[in-house]
Amino acid sequence: MASDTERAATADVARGDVGGDHLLSHRTQRRLRRVFLYVVALVVATFVTIPVYVMVVIAFQSPATTFAGGNVNLLPSEVTLRNFRVLFDTTLTATYFRNSLLVTGGSTLLSTAIAVTAGYGLTRFDFRGKGIAARAVLFTYMFSPIVLAIPLYVVFFSLGLLNNLFALTLALSAVSAPFTIWLMWQYFQTVPIALEESAWVRGASRWRTVWDVVLPVARPGYISAAIFAFAVAWNDFTMARVVLSQDEKYTITVGASLFLDRVSIGWAETMAVSLLISIPPFLIALFLQNYLLQGFSVGGLE
Known part of the structure; x- marks a missing residue:
């Protein structure tokens, strides 16, 4: 029968802990990759969505509302054609x-x-x-x-x-x-x-x-x-x-x-x-x- 030390070593190898270096498990790596992809997708979607949002807001607001107070107001307060x-x-x-x-x-x-x-x-x-x-x-x-x-x-x-x-x-x-x-x-x-x-x-x-x-x-x-x-x-x-x-x-x-x-x-x-x-x-x-x-x-x- 394997000793407790051998069983612990086997468990460490399965978890990725080899030679004292605590490597990430495959499940953790998959989660990190998924989080990274989500972050990248969110950043790209943000850069794509912001110009579209600005276009839509300004298109459906009157110039007086959009440029009231000398600033560009991008929080819609009215909808007009x-x-x-x-x-x-x-x-x-x-x-x-x-x-x-x-x-x-x-x-x-x-x-x-x-x-x-x-x-x-x-x-x-x-x-x-x-x-x-x-x-x-x-x-x-x-x-x-x-x-x-x-x-x-x-x-x-x-x-x-x-x-x-x-x-x-x-x-x-x-x-x-x-x-x-x-x-x-x-x-x-x-x-x-x-x-x-x-x-x-x-x-x-x-x-x-x-x-x-x-x-x-x-x-x-x-x-x-x-x-x-x-x-x-x-x-x-x-x-x-x-x-x-x-x-x-x-x-x-x-x-x-x-x-x-x-x-x-x-x-x-x-x-x-x-x-x-x-x-x-x-x-x-x-x-x-x-x-x-x-x-x-x-x-x-x-």
């Missing part, structure tokens, strides 16, 4: 917002359609240089949009499409398409070809197979591609500033930047338009985040 009324009554905010919705919707649909078509073709059809072509598409995404701005300006000028929302839609689709094509190429590789072969055996055409079999399975992939294209188009400033030149054609990002030069528009109205710009991305992230995570993880971006 006065800042939003000023925006829609004295500026072209409604027009800017409509233009952004049209351009973003068109660019998202076009970029996603191109991505699905090209991604499926790269996955299911064999041709020489397919791998190089697919990687070349992704390589083009590494160029900043400002690099493409001047060439696209020259192209649209030659075609007579400057100051046209359709031209801006094409430009934004060109910016987002390389990444969305690569994403769908990766995602379609996870869709078993046996599913299509089973449909073909039953007499389905390739188009019917793609529509009824492949696309439902690949839904997380093309929704992720659509979300990415939406983010590129909705947040765009560079292409809109290059392609568009008339005030009534501007998108909300360009139009909001013009408010800073207007004496009649203050910080309260600026925060109100910033809140309006933030609502669509917030709703997209809220309702489609599961698709986004599935699409990027299965698509080879985990």
